[in-house]
Amino acid sequence: MISIKNLSKTYYLGEIKVEALKNISLEVKEGEFIAITGPSGSGKSTMLHILGLLDKPDSGSYKLDGIEAAGLNERQLAAIRNDEIGFVFQTFNLLPKLNSVENVELPLIYTPHKNHPDFNSPQEMLAKVGLANRSSHTPNELSGGETQRVAIARALIKKPGLVLADEPTGNLDSVTAREIIGVLRNLHEEGKTIVMITHEENLAREANRIIKLLDGKIISDEKIRNDSNPVRSEKKNIGIKQHKFNKDQVKNYFKQAVKSLWSNKTRSLLSITGVLIGVTAVISMLALGAGAREDIKQRLAHLGSNLLTVRPNRHAMRGIAAKSGVAIRLTEEDGEAIKKISLIDKVSPTIDGRVQVVYGSKNKDTTVIGATPDYEDIQSYTPVMGRFYNEKEMVSREKVALLGKAVFDTLFENEYPIGKTIKINRISFKVIGVLPEKGASSWRDRDDRIIIPLNTAMYRLFGKKYVERIEVKVKDEEDIPIVQAELQRLIAKRQNLPDDKKELIEVRNSADIQEAVSSAANTFSWLLGSIAFISLLVGGIGIMNIMLVSVTERTREIGIRKAIGANNKDILSQFIIETVVICIIGGIMGILLGSAIAMALSRFAGWSTKISFFSIALAFIFSALIGLVFGLWPARKASKLNPIDALRYE
Numbered sequence: 001m002i003s004i005k006n007l008s009k010t011y012y013l014g015e016i017k018v019e020a021l022k023n024i025s026l027e028v029k030e031g032e033f034i035a036i037t038g039p040s041g042s043g044k045s046t047m048l049h050i051l052g053l054l055d056k057p058d059s060g061s062y063k064l065d066g067i068e069a070a071g072l073n074e075r076q077l078a079a080i081r082n083d084e085i086g087f088v089f090q091t092f093n094l095l096p097k098l099n100s101v102e103n104v105e106l107p108l109i110y111t112p113h114k115n116h117p118d119f120n121s122p123q124e125m126l127a128k129v130g131l132a133n134r135s136s137h138t139p140n141e142l143s144g145g146e147t148q149r150v151a152i153a154r155a156l157i158k159k160p161g162l163v164l165a166d167e168p169t170g171n172l173d174s175v176t177a178r179e180i181i182g183v184l185r186n187l188h189e190e191g192k193t194i195v196m197i198t199h200e201e202n203l204a205r206e207a208n209r210i211i212k213l214l215d216g217k218i219i220s221d222e223k224i225r226n227d228s229n230p231v232r233s234e235k236k237n238i239g240i241k242q243h244k245f246n247k248d249q250v251k252n253y254f255k256q257a258v259k260s261l262w263s264n265k266t267r268s269l270l271s272i273t274g275v276l277i278g279v280t281a282v283i284s285m286l287a288l289g290a291g292a293r294e295d296i297k298q299r300l301a302h303l304g305s306n307l308l309t310v311r312p313n314r315h316a317m318r319g320i321a322a323k324s325g326v327a328i329r330l331t332e333e334d335g336e337a338i339k340k341i342s343l344i345d346k347v348s349p350t351i352d353g354r355v356q357v358v359y360g361s362k363n364k365d366t367t368v369i370g371a372t373p374d375y376e377d378i379q380s381y382t383p384v385m386g387r388f389y390n391e392k393e394m395v396s397r398e399k400v401a402l403l404g405k406a407v408f409d410t411l412f413e414n415e416y417p418i419g420k421t422i423k424i425n426r427i428s429f430k431v432i433g434v435l436p437e438k439g440a441s442s443w444r445d446r447d448d449r450i451i452i453p454l455n456t457a458m459y460r461l462f463g464k465k466y467v468e469r470i471e472v473k474v475k476d477e478e479d480i481p482i483v484q485a486e487l488q489r490l491i492a493k494r495q496n497l498p499d500d501k502k503e504l505i506e507v508r509n510s511a512d513i514q515e516a517v518s519s520a521a522n523t524f525s526w527l528l529g530s531i532a533f534i535s536l537l538v539g540g541i542g543i544m545n546i547m548l549v550s551v552t553e554r555t556r557e558i559g560i561r562k563a564i565g566a567n568n569k570d571i572l573s574q575f576i577i578e579t580v581v582i583c584i585i586g587g588i589m590g591i592l593l594g595s596a597i598a599m600a601l602s603r604f605a606g607w608s609t610k611i612s613f614f615s616i617a618l619a620f621i622f623s624a625l626i627g628l629v630f631g632l633w634p635a636r637k638a639s640k641l642n643p644i645d646a647l648r649y650e
Contacts, residue, residue: 001028001029001030001032001064001065001161001162001193002026002027002028002051002062002063002064002162002193002195003026003027003028003061003062003063003066004024004025004026004027004060004061004062004063005025005060005061006023006024006025006059006060006061007021007023007024007025007026007050007057007059007060007061007062008021008022008023008024008057008058008059008060009021009043009046009050009055009057009058009216010058019215019216020043020046020216021043021046021047021050021057021216022215022216022217023060023217024043024047024060024216024217024218025218026211026218026221028193028195029193030161030193031188031191031192031193032193032194032208032209033184033185033188033193033194033196033206033207033208033209034194034195034196034207034208034209034210034211035196035197035198035203035204035205035206035207035209035210035211036048036195036196036197036198036210036211036212036213037197037198037199037201037204037210037211037212037213038199038212038213038214039199039214040199041215042213042214042215042216043213043215043216043217044197044199044213045166045197047197047213048164048166048195048197049644050062051162051164051195052081052085052087052164052563053069053072053077053080053081053085054081054562054563054643054644054647055642055643055644056069056070064080064084064162065084065161067080074567074568075567075568075569077567078110078562078565078566078567078568078570079565079567081562081563081564081565082107082110082111082158082564082565082566083158083160083565084160084161084162085160085162085163085164086154086155086156086157086158086160086162086163086164087155087164087166087563087564088148088151088152088155088163088164088165088166088168089151089166089168090166090167090168090170090171091171092139092147092148092150092151092171093151093556093560093563093647094139094147094150094151094154094560095139095557095560096138096139096140097138097259097260097263098138098259099135099136099137099138100122100126100131100134100135100136100137100138100142100150100153101122101123101126101135101136102122102259103139103150103151103154104122104125104126104150104153104154104157105122105157106154106561106564107154107157107158107564107565108122108157108158109252109253109256109566109570110561110564110565110566110567110570111158111565119157119158119159120156120157120158120159122135122153122157123135125153125154125156125157126150126153128153128156129149129150129152129153129183130149131146131149131150131153134146143176144171144172144173144176145172145173145176145179145180148168148169148171148172148176148180149180149183152168152180152183152184152187154564156187160192161192161193162192162193162194162195163184163187163192163193163194163195164194164195164196165184165194165195165196165197166197167197167198167199168180168181168184168196168198169181169198169200169203170198170199177200177203181203181206184196184206185206188208194207205224207224208223208224208225208226209221209222209223209224210222210224250573253570253573253574253577254577254581256574257574257577257578257581258581260554260574260578261578261581261582264550267546267549267550268582270542270546271542271543271546271547271579271582271586272582272585272586272589273586274538274539274540274542274543274586275536275539275540275543275582275583275585275586275587275590275623275626275627276539276586276589276590276593277535277539277590278533278535278536278537278538278539278540278586278590278623278626279536279586279587279589279590279591279594279619279620279623280590280593280594280597281531281535281536281594282533282535282536282590282594282615282618282619282622283590283591283593283594283595283597283598283611283615283616283619284594284597284598284601284609285531286612286615286618286619287594287595287598287601287609287610287611287612287615288598288601288607288609289526289527290609290610290611290612290615291598291602291607291608291609291610292607292608294608294610295608306473306474306475306476306477306480307378307471307472307473307474307509308471308472308473308474308480308483308484308487308507308508308509309469309470309471309472309506309507309508310330310334310338310469310470310471310472310487310491310505310506310507311330311468311469311470311506311508312328312329312330312504312505312506313503313504313505313506328495328497328504328505329466330349330466330467330468330469330470330491331349331465331466331467332349332454332467334349334467334470334491334494335347335348335349335372335467335470337490337494338470338472338487338490338491341483341486341487341490343474343475343476343479343482343483343486344472344473344474344475344483345473345474345475346374346377346378346472346473347372347374347470347471347472347473348371348372348374348375348378348454348470348471349371349372349454349467349469349470349471350369350370350371350375350454350467350468350469350470350471351369351370351371351454351457351458351462351464351467351468352367352368352369352370352449352457352468353367353368353457353461353462354366354367354368355367355368355424355425355450355461356424356425357407357411357422357423357424357450358422358423359411359412359420359421359422359423360411362410362411364407364410364411366404366406366407366448366449366450367448367449367450368424368449368450368451368452368457368461369449369450369451369452369457370451370452370453370454370455370456370457370458370461370462371451371453371454371471372391372394372453372454373388373389373390373391373394374473375451375471376388377473378471378472378473379471380436381402381435381436381451382436383402383433383434383435383436384434384435384436384437385416385417385418385433385434386402386417386418386431386432386433386434387432387433388402388432388433389402389432389452389453393453394453394454394455394456395455396455397453397455397456397459397460398453398456399427399428399429399430399452399456399460400429400430400431400432400452400453400456401422401424401429401430401431401432401450401451401452402431402432402433402434402435402450402451402452403417403431403433403434403435403450404435404438404446404447404448404449404450404451405434405435405436405437405438405447406445406447406448406449407447407448407449407450408434417431417434418431418432418433418434419431419432424450424452424461425461427460427461429452435447435449435451454467472487480509484507484509487505487507488502488505488507489502491505492504492505533622536619536622536623536626537626539586539626540583540626540627540629540630541630543579543582543583543626543627543630543631544630544631544633544634547575547578547579547630547631547634547635548633548634548637550575550634551575551634551637551638554638555641555646555649556646556647556649558571558638558641558646559641559643559644559645559646559647559648559649560647562641562643562646563643563647568639568640569639570639571635571638571639571641572635572636572638572639573635574635575631575634575635575638575639576627576628576631576632576635578631579627579628579630579631579634579635580624580627580628580631581627582627583623583624583626583627583628584620584623584624584627586623587619587620587623587624588620590619590623591616591619591620594619595611595616598611599611
């Protein structure tokens with residue numbers, strides 16, 4: 001079963017060279033019970049670790065069932081440890097947070113087919129070692145002998161052909177030690193090949209062969225009795241096959257990850273909190289940005305996207321007016337000329353100014369806009385109460401007015417305004433309507449205004465014969481560039497401006513303004529989102545730090561898992577799943593908290609917020625990716641640990 005030839009192993013403790021094994025050759029037949037003895041430092045443990053594929057020799061050959069160990073990769077070595085070798089350690093090496101059943105079934109976690117008929121059940125193995133009634137107890141609740149029995153049950157769960165026992169009675173009293181040796185004798189009688197390390201001569205005599213080591217060499221090989229029992233399982237050499245992932249293994253990894261997180265509640269809570277804060281910031285900030293963007297979009301929708309405004313370019317005129325004597329005055333006739341352009345739908349020459357408006361004992365400074373009836377359609381000013389004035393009322397210069405919401409609230413509060421008389425700059429006007437609410441921006445309040453007929457404003461209120469601008473609604477938004485050029489050409493011609501002075505006429509596109517405002521809103525949203533994602537990245541870095549600490553704290557656990565058959569991919573998967581679980585839990589909690597904060601901002605602070613499925617999905621996916629990315633380095637570090645170095649870690 002075991003063939004060793006010229007095996008050597010050297011360690012270096014700083015600059016000190018320690019030759020643990022020196023050209024050892026050994027043959028072990030199937031079904032033998034061998035005890036390896038010798039003083040401390042003789043190489044016993046090193047021999048056992050090499051036999052168990054936990055360590056590698058510097059030179060020489062080691063064959064197990066005819067397979068040369070030196071030619072196997074890491075996954076194949078792990079598979080053989082899982083299938084063919086059962087370990088019983090002096091320090092038990094059970095996981096303290098797991099109960100007896102969970103410790104015993106650990107080797108099955110790293111098995112593609114957990115319920116294979118060749119395997120024992122955990123409960124069956126505990127009953128076999130006399131612990132049927134202690135299955136729910138953790139190692140801390142068991143005596144030393146009971147703990148070692150659990151370790152033996154774990155070693156035998158997959159019916160291995162080879163059992164390696166490293167000082168199995170070293171931490172036990174004499175009575176319990178005899179019980180454990182009795183268990184090993186029974187296993188030998190069942191046909192198991194057992195290699196036991198012990199420094200006690202009387203316990204070594206229970207074996208059928210005693211090998212003594214001294215200074216890394218075999219000094220004696222004594223056969224006490226010839227009672228080997230070569231009875232072997234039918235699954236010989238299945239360990240050479242590399243196990244592949246399946247859904248049961250992923251489920252087991254997830255289960256182990258959750259148990260590990262639950263057993264380290266404080267550390268897990270700190271990690272979850274870091275992700276929670278980041279996701280909360282992402283959700284609330286994106287909701288705030290999306291709400292602001294939506295609010296701006298709604299307000300801009302009232303302006304329309306196919307509007308043009310014609311006005312003198314006062315900025316351009318400043319540089320040439322004094323030299324050329326240019327004075328541009330737009331008139332109603334310009335508006336009538338513009339109406340003749342076929343691509344135009346509505347036209348309204350417009351004038352405005354600041355006034356004092358009075359009703360009863362209440363007064364207010366506000367803006368009066370004089371416009372044609374087309375202004376209602378151009379600016380979406382369909383009254384919420386009353387009506388808009390008509391063409392006849394404008395031509396006859398009727399003193400009628402429509403009030404913006406801010407003016408209405410100040411003058412009338414809850415009083416019905418239609419038909420009431422107000423005074424604008426001491427001139428009486430009849431209220432015929434109330435305008436819809438448009439909202440306020442940082443530079444103007446579109447509800448703080450009064451609209452009156454254009455002719456009334458020009459000749460009765462302001463005493464002007466010209467207008468300040470002409471507002472135009474284009475039939476099709478796609479025709480705006482064409483209309484812009486045509487308007488500038490037409491007005492320049494009517495103002496007798498030469499071609500090189502056309503820039504004195506400004507044709508402003510409301511779509512450009514909207515695009516600029518929307519761009520600013522998007523920039524604001526991205527800024528908020530970036531700040532939030534930085535918070536999430538900080539949380540990810542915190543997870544990485546905590547997981548790196550976790551790898552250090554759990555080094556021995558990693559060694560135990562590798563000793564019972566876990567390969568690098570198994571350890572990598574478990575640690576990655578742990579970090580992803582942390583991030584998913586933190587992500588879900590962050591989504592709930594962030595949504596609650598967004599709704600609170602909307603309700604109590606009056607801010608516009610909008611929680612979108614996109615922001616939730618983005619935060620959730622990003623939090624999971626944070627776990628995957630920032631958990632990869634600690635997980636990889638854990639998976640690369642050498643089994644024997646991890647087991648020796650203190």
